[in-house]
Amino acid sequence: MTPQNIVASQREFFLSGQTKPVKFRLKQLKKLKEALQLNEKYLYEAIYKDFGKSEFETYATELSMTYAEINLAIKKISKWSANKKTKTNIANLPGKSFIVPEPLGVCLVIGAWNYPIQLSLIPLISAIAAGNTVILKPSEISKNTSSVLTKILNRVFIPEIIHVFEGGIKETQELLEIKFDKIFFTGSVPVGKLIYQAAAKQMTPVTLELGGKSPAIVLKDANLKMTAKRLVWGKFLNAGQTCVATDYILVEKSVEEKLLNELKTQIEIQFPNFDTLPENYVQIINDSNFERLMNLIDKTKIFIGGNSDKEKRLIYPTILHKINFNDTIMKDEIFGPLLPVIAFDSLDDALSKINNKPKPLALYVFSKNKKIVEYILNNVSFGGGAVNDSIMHLTNHHLPFGGIGTSGIGNYHGYHGFKTFSHFKSILKKPFWFEPPMKYAPYTLKKLNWLKRLM
Ligand code: NAD
Numbered sequence: 001m002t003p004q005n006i007v008a009s010q011r012e013f014f015l016s017g018q019t020k021p022v023k024f025r026l027k028q029l030k031k032l033k034e035a036l037q038l039n040e041k042y043l044y045e046a047i048y049k050d051f052g053k054s055e056f057e058t059y060a061t062e063l064s065m066t067y068a069e070i071n072l073a074i075k076k077i078s079k080w081s082a083n084k085k086t087k088t089n090i091a092n093l094p095g096k097s098f099i100v101p102e103p104l105g106v107c108l109v110i111g112a113w114n115y116p117i118q119l120s121l122i123p124l125i126s127a128i129a130a131g132n133t134v135i136l137k138p139s140e141i142s143k144n145t146s147s148v149l150t151k152i153l154n155r156v157f158i159p160e161i162i163h164v165f166e167g168g169i170k171e172t173q174e175l176l177e178i179k180f181d182k183i184f185f186t187g188s189v190p191v192g193k194l195i196y197q198a199a200a201k202q203m204t205p206v207t208l209e210l211g212g213k214s215p216a217i218v219l220k221d222a223n224l225k226m227t228a229k230r231l232v233w234g235k236f237l238n239a240g241q242t243c244v245a246t247d248y249i250l251v252e253k254s255v256e257e258k259l260l261n262e263l264k265t266q267i268e269i270q271f272p273n274f275d276t277l278p279e280n281y282v283q284i285i286n287d288s289n290f291e292r293l294m295n296l297i298d299k300t301k302i303f304i305g306g307n308s309d310k311e312k313r314l315i316y317p318t319i320l321h322k323i324n325f326n327d328t329i330m331k332d333e334i335f336g337p338l339l340p341v342i343a344f345d346s347l348d349d350a351l352s353k354i355n356n357k358p359k360p361l362a363l364y365v366f367s368k369n370k371k372i373v374e375y376i377l378n379n380v381s382f383g384g385g386a387v388n389d390s391i392m393h394l395t396n397h398h399l400p401f402g403g404i405g406t407s408g409i410g411n412y413h414g415y416h417g418f419k420t421f422s423h424f425k426s427i428l429k430k431p432f433w434f435e436p437p438m439k440y441a442p443y444t445l446k447k448l449n450w451l452k453r454l455m
Helices: 003-015 023-040 039-050 053-083 118-129 143-156 169-176 188-199 224-240 253-270 287-296 346-354 370-380 412-420 446-453
Strands: 084-086 096-103 106-110 133-137 162-164 182-186 206-209 213-219 248-252 303-304 318-320 338-344 360-365 383-385 420-430
Touching: 003 106, 003 133, 023 053, 023 118, 023 143, 023 446, 039 143, 053 224, 053 412, 096 118, 106 169, 118 133, 118 143, 118 182, 118 412, 133 169, 133 338, 143 162, 169 188, 182 188, 188 206, 213 224, 213 253, 213 346, 224 253, 224 338, 224 360, 248 253, 248 346, 248 383, 253 318, 253 338, 253 420, 346 370, 360 370, 412 420
Parallel strands: 106 133, 106 182, 133 162, 182 206, 213 248, 213 360, 248 338, 318 338, 360 383
Antiparallel strands: 084 096, 096 420, 303 318
């Protein structure tokens, strides 16, 4: 079946109203959960083939978040999808007002390779919970995982509800020629712009989950040991191939050396035995990314790391110091296990440096000083972030996850994902028995005075 045929069959199915009952949505989500549980072994194997990643890390970063989203949606769909009463303004009394959540229709979800399970399935879960049908196009770069996901979903679901198309640029461009009711894209900023343009031609609403350079600001009063521990974990998880990984550290000059030493200690604790225990490391996804990252390492600026294994596509966690904003590594998102550290004297200068760059997807502040933390949070615009931690904010599905400016448009996770895939229809309901006469012509001064008093 061609993509056109499948989309047409999904639209027909959607218009039949079968996706709307909560019971139907619950059934699909439970089916998905069961299918994932039954096939976990194949998912672990596929992720291992794509990234050399351990079961522990695959469960922690992919499956646990996916299951949490399914469980939450199952628990909350009835509440989320129910009509909500709201207040009515005086001019419309004695009317009643309510909001009706309704699904959008046929949705296209385009996934990225770095967390190929959750970045494909979490938006899919939200779309199904909201009563839509879904065409999923996972990334061709994480080919083993995408292939297993395709097999699972296309076996378990009829194509009228969920269908997966594998493919790269050409296949995605073909899909973008078709009219969808929503496009949800996760990926890079340049491709995000292409998706936005293609969607505009059809007036299709989009959510764009993109990337950028996310800073961590470390102030002199921070607990530097804990700061380093949390920064090292968040940065080198998945070998730094995380959209919200700390891209660079801005540290107050007086504690630069101390922080560098703490980062080194933490790397040695969390990532020992690079040569003898390579399975504890995550691989760089492909040769071209490996080359790109190795070319970003200025050997004169290595504080720790810099070594690699080309055959296994492993790069040891690397800290670069004496970095400034003009260095090549400060141009684009790093998306790998390299962490540049820039020292600053003036916080305002550091903030203006961030504010003169595209708005980051994430920002992290490490400090015990409430006033300074508040000052930073109020004076820098970014997608989301954490105080005294890194990346963990995205695991809290009560928080909307998304970017701002070039780091993204819209958000998802939990109820925010349900909202992303819903339209909220606003309804005013009036009785027949009352109608204020003053709104009707002929307009008189007396009526105007009444109107002014009332409004
Ligand atoms: P990418 O933009 O190269 O690819 C993403 C998807 O777009 C893939 O499915 C791919 O097949 C498709 N695609 C690629 N080129 C295309 C084109 N010319 N036309 C149409 N479709 C095309 O991104 P990636 O390399 O898979 O992922 C890395 C980027 O994604 C990083 O910038 C990272 O920060 C970002 N990211 C963001 C989030 C988030 O939640 N905000 C999560 C993960 C990754």
